[in-house]
Amino acid sequence: MSRLRSSTISRRGFMRSAAFGAAIASLPAGTRLAFGASGAPGPTIVVLLLRGGQDGLLLLAPADDSNYVAARPSSLRVTNAGNGAGIALANGPTKQDWRLNPAAAPLAELYTQGLLGFVTATGLEADTRSHFQAIDLIETGLTDVAQVTGAPGWLTTYTGLAANVSMLGVVAAAPQAEIDWQDSTAVVTIPDPAHYTLPLKSDDAFLRAAYAGGSLSAQALQTLNVVKAVDTAVAADTTKTAGLGAFAGVAQLINMNVGLRMVTVEFGGWDTHNDEENRFTTNLTNLSSQLAAFWNAIPNFHATTTLMTLTDFGRRVQSNANGGTDHGSGQVMTVLGNGVAGGRIYGDWVGLAADVLDAGDVPITTDIRSAMWEIVAPTLPGRKIGDLFPGVVSTPTGIMKSAAAARAAN
Numbered sequence: 001m002s003r004l005r006s007s008t009i010s011r012r013g014f015m016r017s018a019a020f021g022a023a024i025a026s027l028p029a030g031t032r033l034a035f036g037a038s039g040a041p042g043p044t045i046v047v048l049l050l051r052g053g054q055d056g057l058l059l060l061a062p063a064d065d066s067n068y069v070a071a072r073p074s075s076l077r078v079t080n081a082g083n084g085a086g087i088a089l090a091n092g093p094t095k096q097d098w099r100l101n102p103a104a105a106p107l108a109e110l111y112t113q114g115l116l117g118f119v120t121a122t123g124l125e126a127d128t129r130s131h132f133q134a135i136d137l138i139e140t141g142l143t144d145v146a147q148v149t150g151a152p153g154w155l156t157t158y159t160g161l162a163a164n165v166s167m168l169g170v171v172a173a174a175p176q177a178e179i180d181w182q183d184s185t186a187v188v189t190i191p192d193p194a195h196y197t198l199p200l201k202s203d204d205a206f207l208r209a210a211y212a213g214g215s216l217s218a219q220a221l222q223t224l225n226v227v228k229a230v231d232t233a234v235a236a237d238t239t240k241t242a243g244l245g246a247f248a249g250v251a252q253l254i255n256m257n258v259g260l261r262m263v264t265v266e267f268g269g270w271d272t273h274n275d276e277e278n279r280f281t282t283n284l285t286n287l288s289s290q291l292a293a294f295w296n297a298i299p300n301f302h303a304t305t306t307l308m309t310l311t312d313f314g315r316r317v318q319s320n321a322n323g324g325t326d327h328g329s330g331q332v333m334t335v336l337g338n339g340v341a342g343g344r345i346y347g348d349w350v351g352l353a354a355d356v357l358d359a360g361d362v363p364i365t366t367d368i369r370s371a372m373w374e375i376v377a378p379t380l381p382g383r384k385i386g387d388l389f390p391g392v393v394s395t396p397t398g399i400m401k402s403a404a405a406a407r408a409a410n
Helices: 019-026 066-071 102-112 131-140 154-161 202-211 217-236 245-256 276-297 299-304 368-379 403-408
Strands: 044-050 060-062 098-100 116-123 170-172 262-266 305-311 331-337
Touching (some): 131 154, 202 217, 245 276, 245 299, 305 368, 331 368
């Protein structure tokens, strides 16, 4: 459910609805269109929301931790022996046997290549296990639910801080923009670029004539120009979308080189209270293969693209009686890109002993906003973390090669 207080340009068919008037009204009259197809690509950050609360301990864990083994059956653990044993990863945060779920084999390859890294025990120190509240908090960058109402999404704040953002610079690759874009008049919703067009070619001329000279003329023309630009770029796009799943539209937008700076995409299905073994394995298999396919689909933009994952929260350490895990705290962030100091697991890991757990949960040792800032800082030269997340102190994990620059900016 979107709680945007301003309308966004939506997908095919929006011209037929009353939303069109609101969409064009929301565009600032002074906004200038700037498409980068003929220029060098700028930095692009892909924010992937794993909706539902991904179980970080079934994705990545110290398989030989005795507390971990005692807390869960082998079906809900990453094991280090027998059929289905996890994939051993070098450079863990401790000297334990850190392993990745075998369903994430494509991610292990990227990890070995130094393109992908993980941040463990990260999240927001917020007193909630509610999906709705947790998502609101992570998409506004707050820790107090009482402050969410009226607060802009953190991506809206980012857009205001970034320089020279084009009208296709910030995109929600979903049917609607979520709370992270709250208060934004710049975000464009494009779940499928191939269908981001008018129902009929003649509609363009009709609408241009209909709005000519009216109070909404400038906004209407800009909306139509954006739609036409995407339509034109799609016609020249050669992206092979097979196997890309949720990332097909994102790959197309990146390859079209239309000035994309920030794009959000969702991959749900992580609320695994029951039958987690099967549900998680299926979901992780699909996600991993799609992420690897996405990376392979944008070879000309590896140097400028970074992807990071966010999720509601992690799951509890102890499994439940229904073959699943309930809402917890500390999560695992996955970061992919040429700018990533990959092949390493980051974050402070204090273990899973009862006396260090946070009410039965993985304790958060890294404020996820600090990790997020480390990723976006190179795209906001001269800015500090407080500009994006007021009151937060940056403690770079080192997951980005630009960590030194991030430290210097704080």
